[in-house]
Amino acid sequence: MAAAYTYLDHNATSPMRPVVLDAMVEALKAGGNPSSVHRPGRAARARIDRARKQVAALVGALPGEVVFTSGGTEANNLAVRGQSRVLVSAIEHESVLKAAPDAERIPVDANGVIDLSALERMLAGRPALVSVMFANNETGVIQPIAEVVRLARDAGALVHCDAVQAAGKIPVDLHGLGIDYLSLSAHKLGGPTGVGALVVRDGAPFATDRVGGGQESYRRAGTENVAGIVGFGAAAEVSCDGRDVAALRDRIEGSLPGKVYGAAVPRLPNTTCISMSGVKAETQVMAFDLAGVAVSAGSACSSGKVTRSAVLTAMGVEPAEAETAIRISCGWNTVFEDIDRLIAAWQALYTRVTRSDIAPATRRAA
Amino acid sequence: MNASMNAIKQIRRNDQPIYLDYQATTPMDPRVLEAMLPYFTYKFGNPHSRSHSYGWEAEEGVEKARGQVAKLIGADEKEVIFTSGATESNNLAIRGVAEFYKDRKNHIVTTVTEHKCVLDTCRHLEQSGFEVTYLPVQKNGLIDLEVLRNAITDKTVVVSVMAVNNEIGVIQPLEEIGKICREKKTFFHTDAAQAAGKIPLDVEKMNVDLMSISGHKIYGPKGIGALYVRRKPRVRLVPLIVGGGQERGFRSGTLPTPLCVGLGEAAEICMKEMDGEAKRLKKLQERMLKGLQDKLTEIVVNGDLEHRIPGNLNISFAYVEGESLMMGIKGLSVSSGSACTSASLEPSYVLRALGVEEEMAHTSLRIGLGRFTTEQEVDTAVDELVRHVNKLRAMSPLWEMAQEGIDLKSIEWAAH
Numbered sequence: 001m002a003a004a005y006t007y008l009d010h011n012a013t014s015p016m017r018p019v020v021l022d023a024m025v026e027a028l029k030a031g032g033n034p035s036s037v038h039r040p041g042r043a044a045r046a047r048i049d050r051a052r053k054q055v056a057a058l059v060g061a062l063p064g065e066v067v068f069t070s071g072g073t074e075a076n077n078l079a080v081r082g083q084s085r086v087l088v089s090a091i092e093h094e095s096v097l098k099a100a101p102d103a104e105r106i107p108v109d110a111n112g113v114i115d116l117s118a119l120e121r122m123l124a125g126r127p128a129l130v131s132v133m134f135a136n137n138e139t140g141v142i143q144p145i146a147e148v149v150r151l152a153r154d155a156g157a158l159v160h161c162d163a164v165q166a167a168g169k170i171p172v173d174l175h176g177l178g179i180d181y182l183s184l185s186a187h188k189l190g191g192p193t194g195v196g197a198l199v200v201r202d203g204a205p206f207a208t209d210r211v212g213g214g215q216e217s218y219r220r221a222g223t224e225n226v227a228g229i230v231g232f233g234a235a236a237e238v239s240c241d242g243r244d245v246a247a248l249r250d251r252i253e254g255s256l257p258g259k260v261y262g263a264a265v266p267r268l269p270n271t272t273c274i275s276m277s278g279v280k281a282e283t284q285v286m287a288f289d290l291a292g293v294a295v296s297a298g299s300a301c302s303s304g305k306v307t308r309s310a311v312l313t314a315m316g317v318e319p320a321e322a323e324t325a326i327r328i329s330c331g332w333n334t335v336f337e338d339i340d341r342l343i344a345a346w347q348a349l350y351t352r353v354t355r356s357d358i359a360p361a362t363r364r365a366a
Numbered sequence: 367m368n369a370s371m372n373a374i375k376q377i378r379r380n381d382q383p384i385y386l387d388y389q390a391t392t393p394m395d396p397r398v399l400e401a402m403l404p405y406f407t408y409k410f411g412n413p414h415s416r417s418h419s420y421g422w423e424a425e426e427g428v429e430k431a432r433g434q435v436a437k438l439i440g441a442d443e444k445e446v447i448f449t450s451g452a453t454e455s456n457n458l459a460i461r462g463v464a465e466f467y468k469d470r471k472n473h474i475v476t477t478v479t480e481h482k483c484v485l486d487t488c489r490h491l492e493q494s495g496f497e498v499t500y501l502p503v504q505k506n507g508l509i510d511l512e513v514l515r516n517a518i519t520d521k522t523v524v525v526s527v528m529a530v531n532n533e534i535g536v537i538q539p540l541e542e543i544g545k546i547c548r549e550k551k552t553f554f555h556t557d558a559a560q561a562a563g564k565i566p567l568d569v570e571k572m573n574v575d576l577m578s579i580s581g582h583k584i585y586g587p588k589g590i591g592a593l594y595v596r597r598k599p600r601v602r603l604v605p606l607i608v609g610g611g612q613e614r615g616f617r618s619g620t621l622p623t624p625l626c627v628g629l630g631e632a633a634e635i636c637m638k639e640m641d642g643e644a645k646r647l648k649k650l651q652e653r654m655l656k657g658l659q660d661k662l663t664e665i666v667v668n669g670d671l672e673h674r675i676p677g678n679l680n681i682s683f684a685y686v687e688g689e690s691l692m693m694g695i696k697g698l699s700v701s702s703g704s705a706c707t708s709a710s711l712e713p714s715y716v717l718r719a720l721g722v723e724e725e726m727a728h729t730s731l732r733i734g735l736g737r738f739t740t741e742q743e744v745d746t747a748v749d750e751l752v753r754h755v756n757k758l759r760a761m762s763p764l765w766e767m768a769q770e771g772i773d774l775k776s777i778e779w780a781a782h
Contacts, residue, residue: 007420013412013620021406028399028587033391037692038699039383041390070450070589073609073619081608095609095618187620192406194450194589194622209606211490212453212483221483222453223391223582225589228622285417294411294418 006293006338010188010331011137011165011271016231017190017332023234024192027227034224035215044226051233058236059163059182060173061199067219068197068229072164072185075198076131078220079160079181081209085128089114089143090314093162096131106132111265112141112315116151123155130159134166138298138311138327140271141262142170149178158204164188164196168239169268180204186228190332191235195228241332245269248330248339255343257350261312261325270331273312275324276346279353284326284346291345293338295328383699384743388677388734389532389560390701394628395585395737401631402587405624413621414612424623431630435592438633439558439577440568444597447613448626451591452559453483454606455578456526458617459555459593460487462603463524463576464496471523477501477509478719480528481557488526497521503719506670507536515546524553524576529561533703533716533732534669535678537565544573553601559583559591563636564644564675569594575601579633581625585737586632590625593617643737647676650735650744654679657748662755664768668717668730679733680717682726683751685765686758691731694754698747701732 007015032044052063069075073095080086080096086103088096091112097103104122107115114132123130130152135142145161152159160181163172168189174182180201187193200206200219212221246269253260258274276284281297288295298309312322328342385393405427413428415421429443436443449455464474476488478500488498499517501509509527518525525547530537540556547554555576558567562577563584569577577594581587595601595616609618636643658665664684683691688702703714713727722730731751735744759765764774 005419009412009415009418009420012415012421013410015410016406021403024406025399025403028394031385031391031393033387033582036387036390036699036701038387038701040385040387040699070454071619071622074450074607076609077607077618093609094611095607098608098611098618185620187412187622192622192624193412193620194625210454210457211486212457212481214482221457221486222451223580223588225450225587225625227587228589228625282417289418294415294420296415296417 004292006341008328008330008334008338008342009294009296010334011327011329012296013187013193014190014331015333016187016192017235017238019238020191020231020234024227024231027230032226034226035213044224047226047230048224051229054233054237055184055197056199058172058239059167059184059199060175061182062202064217065174065199065202066197067200067216068195068224068232069220070194070225071196072162072183072188073196075183075185075196076162078198078208078210079183080129080131082207083129085126086131087119087122087128087157088131089133091136091311092131092133093137093164096133096162100131103131108314110316112136112139112262112311113265114143114148116144116147119148120151123151123157127155128157130157132159132161134161134163134172135170135268136262136311137165138309139262139273139315140165140268140329142166142266142268145177145179153178165268165271168236169245169270171240174199174201186232186235189235189239192228192231195225195232197232239332243332245330245334248334248336251336251339252328252342256346261315261317270329272328273325274328275321276326276350277324279349280323281326283353284324284349287349288342288345291341291348293342293345295326295342297326383697384747386698386700386733386735386739386743386747388736388739389535389583389732390734391582391588392585392736393738394582394587395632395635397635398586398628398631402624402628405627409623411623413623414610427623428621428626431626434630434634435579438562438567438637439579439594440570441594442597445569445594447593447595447616448621448629449591449593449617450589452481452557452578452580452583453591455580455591455593456481456483456557457487458603458606459576459578460484460524460526461491462606462616463553463555463601464491465604466602467523468496471521472496473519473521474498474524474526475501475514475517475522475552476526477503477528479503479507479531479716480526481532481559484526484528484557501527505721506673507531507534507668507716507720508538508670508673509543511539511542511546514543515550518546518550518552522550522552524555526555526557529556529558529567530565530675531669531716532560533714534680534720535560535675536669537561537673537675540567540572540574547575548573560675563633563640564677566640569596579629581629581632584632584636587625587628590622590629592629644676647735647739650739650741651676651679653741654733654735654744654748657745658751661748661752666726668720668722677735679735680730681733682717682722682730683755684726684729685762685768686729686755688729688731690758691729691754694758695750697750700734702730703732
């Protein structure tokens with residue numbers, strides 16, 4: 001089905017998959033408070049238990065290790081807030097950076113990959129919690145988590161990994177990698193907004209800051225968002241559907257002359273962060289919106305403030321150049337027609353603003 | 367009424383028990399689900415995306431909902447922030463305000479019958495140096511206003527008193543409490559999870575500074591709630607969840623658009639139908655109580671009957687073991703108290719606070735009536751309750767002794 005409007009902003013939020021909606025509507029109609037002991041309560045509890053297994057399976061964890069939250073932001077807050085010493089990568093999501101305002105920043109290189117030798121030096125001596133994201137939301141660059149864990153383990157440190165953008169797109173294995181805390185968000189993988197999880201490795205220390213009725217084994221109080229959790233489970237089960245999203249991305253990058261950030265290193269198969277020389281990102285996203293294509297100028301979270309990307313700045317990209325980068329992110333319902341519409345819109349804008357007969361590729365070389 | 371009848375058909379199949387636990391959670395109104403569905407599917411955008419129409423459309427849905435919630439409580443829409451539920455709202459309100467003003471004030475006043483999430487938040491604050499006064503309640507479950515007045519000091523940062531109790535349904539005198547708080551220059555927070563949409567609430571008239579609301583207690587979805595935060599005079603909070611700075615910095619995280627829309631729609635329906643629904647439920651409540659009282663002796667209603675939402679009854683059935691009764695009435699979904707703690711066998715701390723004796727607290731049932739409860743369901747429930755109470759009493763030696771006129775309190779039980 002070719003949509004009248006092309007949505008290429010899956011890293012902001014991914015439309016819900018139909019199977020997810022079906023599962024949720026059933027749960028919404030069934031109702032029940034999972035803490036109640038009567039039949040409707042027990043049925044709601046059973047639904048949550050099933051979803052817990054599905055989410056655990058997605059990230060190589062045990063069901064008992066999954067703590068459902070209201071989303072990725074809450075999960076990140078739960079993991080890093082109040083820790084005495086935190087080391088974070090310079091490109092973390094704001095929900096990590098603001099939750100650990102005194103954290104020491106681990107630098108990244110020009111490709112957006114964490115500097116492991118810097119991490120090793122920072123770890124020397126004192127214990128800490130290391131928080132490094134699995135894959136970046138703006139560039140899609142995948143971090144060397146196995147090495148981060150190895151260095152942290154050697155230094156007696158714990159590791160939190162924000163896998164909000166990675167889970168469902170590439171394999172994530174909590175126990176295989178030895179991650180202690182892992183944050184997940186349902187709506188980034190075709191599930192609903194308003195639900196996420198912090199996966200806490202069995203045996204890792206954990207103190208909650210949300211108190212009340214003792215839900216989630218005393219790790220997160222509040223009546224469970226049953227339908228949301230059911231939708232999360234259903235999305236987790238089908239998210240690794242084997243579709244070759246990378247082919248879509250490769251067509252974008254093969255057709256457009258802009259600079260692609262992080263192109264030299266492993267990235268998520270769905271994300272392209274690309275610049276259009278001399279054209280501000282806001283201009284681009286507005287022009288593309290008019291042409292029927294939704295993309296973004298970076299992270300969606302900053303509530304309308306259009307600021308220069310902190311991620312690109314950390315990678316050493318010059319401010320003037322960073323202002324010309326947009327994020328294109330594909331997903332489960334993206335088809336080649338969508339990509340072709342984007343490419344046509346991109347080229348039309350590029351030709352218009354450069355007001356020149358010279359082919360874009362030639363200008364870039366110049 | 368027609369909408370409701372259709373709704374019942376959708377909500378309850380014949381093989382399901384009669385749902386009488388509306389204080390634990392409410393079935394979602396099909397109209398709410400209908401309002402939510404477009405935001406699950408084609409209006410799926412991230413409401414914080416500013417660069418395309420998907421984002422704007424989602425934002426419109428969220429802002430409309432904010433207005434609907436505000437209207438329900440007489441607030442300005444700028445004063446409403448969305449949270450993941452009333453537990454988060456209560457945590458944020460009390461902890462947020464306490465931490466913001468901690469350099470000047472270090473005292474909190476609350477009551478012994480609050481929801482667990484308020485009590486637990488207060489206990490955590492005690493551990494970090496705050497002083498908390500837990501006000502007792504009277505036999506009817508209501509606080510004594512003079513005791514409240516005397517408890518407030520110039521160090522009191524916030525008074526947190528729930529609007530309606532989740533176990534016994536009693537309505538606290540909010541307007542009077544608000545007046546005292548304003549006089550004494552302390553903030554007034556009220557957990558209105560059980561009150562919103564059921565009784566008229568007006569943050570201006572009641573001088574409320576912070577109010578917690580839950581979606582799934584008002585026929586909306588789970589996983590969404592709201593916190594009213596007064597702007598004039600301004601109440602400031604330290605956020606619980608930080609990040610992208612959504613909700614004016616009070617609460618970060620992508621807003622779940624469909625859930626916000628559902629809460630808004632639920633609030634609007636409650637507001638429109640409140641008067642008629644309250645009258646209808648009052649009749650059902652009376653019918654239920656009369657039905658039980660006509661056929662059973664030695665039953666006691668816990669909590670004030672007059673200052674009470676019509677959708678709640680909390681009844682102790684003397685000489686009957688609560689657990690056995692619960693197990694017996696399989697055709698009814700009721701609870702022995704709060705859902706959060708319903709798996710525990712401890713007697714309710716709310717009933718204990720009213721001075722209900724342990725034996726009587728153990729025999730209590732919370733019966734919640736709501737939008738989809740019918741007369742016929744009430745009658746069936748009465749029959750089933752009467753049948754099982756009589757059956758259990760017939761097996762009870764205590765009942766037999768009581769019938770013979772033996773004062774059970776005078777007996778000294780042998781230790782075992």
